[in-house]
Amino acid sequence: MTDNNSPPGSPQVNPDHTSEANPLPKDDSSLENIVRRFQDSMSLAKKHKFWETQPVGQFKDVGDTSLPEGPIEPPTPLSEVKQEPYNLPSPYEWTTCDMDSEETCNEVYNLLKNNYVEDDENMFRFNYSKEFLRWALRPPGYYKSWHIGVRAKTSKKLVAFITGVPARIRVRDEVVKMAEINFLCVHKKLRSKRLAPVMIKEVTRRVHLENIWQAAYTAGVVLPTPITTCQYWHRSLNPKKLIDVGFSRLGPRMTMSRTIKLYKLPDQPATPGFRKMELRDVPAVTRLLRNYLSQFVVSPDFDENDVEHWLLPTEDVIDSYLVESPKTHDITDFCSFYTLPSSILGNQNYSILKAAYSYYNVSTKTPLLQLMNDALIVAKKKDFDVFNALDVMHNESFLKELKFGPGDGQLHYYLYNYRIQNALRTSELGLVLL
Numbered sequence: 001m002t003d004n005n006s007p008p009g010s011p012q013v014n015p016d017h018t019s020e021a022n023p024l025p026k027d028d029s030s031l032e033n034i035v036r037r038f039q040d041s042m043s044l045a046k047k048h049k050f051w052e053t054q055p056v057g058q059f060k061d062v063g064d065t066s067l068p069e070g071p072i073e074p075p076t077p078l079s080e081v082k083q084e085p086y087n088l089p090s091p092y093e094w095t096t097c098d099m100d101s102e103e104t105c106n107e108v109y110n111l112l113k114n115n116y117v118e119d120d121e122n123m124f125r126f127n128y129s130k131e132f133l134r135w136a137l138r139p140p141g142y143y144k145s146w147h148i149g150v151r152a153k154t155s156k157k158l159v160a161f162i163t164g165v166p167a168r169i170r171v172r173d174e175v176v177k178m179a180e181i182n183f184l185c186v187h188k189k190l191r192s193k194r195l196a197p198v199m200i201k202e203v204t205r206r207v208h209l210e211n212i213w214q215a216a217y218t219a220g221v222v223l224p225t226p227i228t229t230c231q232y233w234h235r236s237l238n239p240k241k242l243i244d245v246g247f248s249r250l251g252p253r254m255t256m257s258r259t260i261k262l263y264k265l266p267d268q269p270a271t272p273g274f275r276k277m278e279l280r281d282v283p284a285v286t287r288l289l290r291n292y293l294s295q296f297v298v299s300p301d302f303d304e305n306d307v308e309h310w311l312l313p314t315e316d317v318i319d320s321y322l323v324e325s326p327k328t329h330d331i332t333d334f335c336s337f338y339t340l341p342s343s344i345l346g347n348q349n350y351s352i353l354k355a356a357y358s359y360y361n362v363s364t365k366t367p368l369l370q371l372m373n374d375a376l377i378v379a380k381k382k383d384f385d386v387f388n389a390l391d392v393m394h395n396e397s398f399l400k401e402l403k404f405g406p407g408d409g410q411l412h413y414y415l416y417n418y419r420i421q422n423a424l425r426t427s428e429l430g431l432v433l434l
């Protein structure tokens with residue numbers, strides 16, 4: 001995937017019977033990968049008229065160790081932050097999207113449903129639910145003014161969107177107040193008109209007005225300059241449907257029934273004390289998670305309010321499970337995944353792919369492999385078709401063994417106005433954005 005945020009779907013090669021139980025790693029010399037590497041190197045050579053003007057790591061500075069880590073530019077005095085919005089082309093006007101309003105939430109939902117991230121082959125498009133959008137956009141301390149829309153002046157139709165939410169992100173020993181920027185979307189008919197840079201400048205201005213000077217974001221495109229580049233992995237839960245809709249292919253010398261058998265999971269989780277997280281677990285989960293995340297170079301700095309918001313289960317949005325020791329009642333392990341369906345474009349039989357995305361997982365007593373197998377089991381019971389995970393944190397330790405296959409989706413992570421000297425290994429990253 002080269003031109004979007006992350007993969008609504010990415011075909012994977014299924015294993016054949018000679019390759020034990022593991023999906024074949026995608027051949028790195030495949031045409032797809034060669035093309036991607038070529039495009040990425042073109043992007044490095046490419047002029048970025050907008051991004052070259054921004055306080056982000058520039059390609060020319062990669063490897064220059066004389067540049068210090070930390071903010072690239074100091075904050076400007078608040079009185080010098082522009083008070084009026086940036087100018088849009090005259091047919092358009094700014095709107096602040098009130099996500100509490102059913103009507104506005106519907107408009108945002110429909111804009112994204114029809115115009116947001118697709119895979120390279122345009123077979124799938126993210127279909128974030130309204131409940132999900134409300135969850136993603138209203139964490140503790142959120143600012144309504146950071147939910148920014150663009151409307152056509154005459155019809156009042158919503159044609160573009162960008163959002164920020166506040167977060168404390170730790171980079172090494174520093175906890176930095178940041179905005180997490182997401183849901184940048186321009187209607188398909190208005191692409192390539194340089195609307196995106198204006199929207200990014202406007203969200204930046206509104207973030208600055210709250211005295212916040214850094215941001216974190218992810219994208220499927222290469223921009224100056226990723227702090228790391230992750231890969232998506234996919235674990236089939238409903239292989240027949242995934243093959244029918246073109247998400248995955250039947251491996252060489254594999255039959256459908258063999259494939260179904262390969263991905264079959266037990267009916268119940270194996271770990272004694274594995275149960276859904278509840279409100280009363282928030283303090284213990286916060287301690288567990290804070291302690292676990294402290295080992296990564298970049299991670300969120302979650303307090304109890306954040307944990308309650310981001311991790312307490314919400315139907316069809318976020319699922320969290322933990323292991324409570326049957327003897328001591330200590331909370332020793334935790335796993336979570338969020339629900340992000342994709343529309344299946346132009347298929348006669350299916351319109352929705354139900355995907356679970358691995359979020360934060362912590363193991364202290366239960367081996368991570370067993371914990372994640374239990375997560376797969378509950379996801380399957382909840383009728384998800386596929387379980388996706390990035391190769392961040394300790395995920396690499398279970399991906400192959402639990403029959404995840406590498407996808408073609410790459411996800412680049414970025415910080416705005418914060419320099420990191422060397423790109424991180426994906427296992428040094430403790431941050432998952434939605």
Ligand SMILES: CCCCCCCCCCCCCC(=O)SCCNC(=O)CCNC(=O)[C@H](O)C(C)(C)COP(=O)(O)OP(=O)(O)OC[C@H]1O[C@@H](n2cnc3c(N)ncnc32)[C@H](O)[C@@H]1OP(=O)(O)O
Pocket residue numbers: 003004005047048049050051052115116117118179181182183184185186187190191192193194195196197200203204207208212213214215216217218219220221223416417
């Ligand atoms: C302190 C606070 C700071 C806050 C801000 C922090 C930064 C936040 C940054 C945003 C984080 C967003 C996180 C997410 O939501 S990532 C999800 C992005 N959305 C999609 O992929 C949905 C489908 N695509 C679209 O809606 C459009 O293609 C978008 C809107 C993406 C671009 O519209 P369009 O195709 O009509 O292009 P243009 O003519 O207006 O503009 C072209 C310029 O835009 C640069 N471009 C293209 N794609 C992206 C991208 N994904 N991130 C950053 N920049 C991007 C591009 O390199 C070029 O600049 P330069 O190469 O010439 O320099």
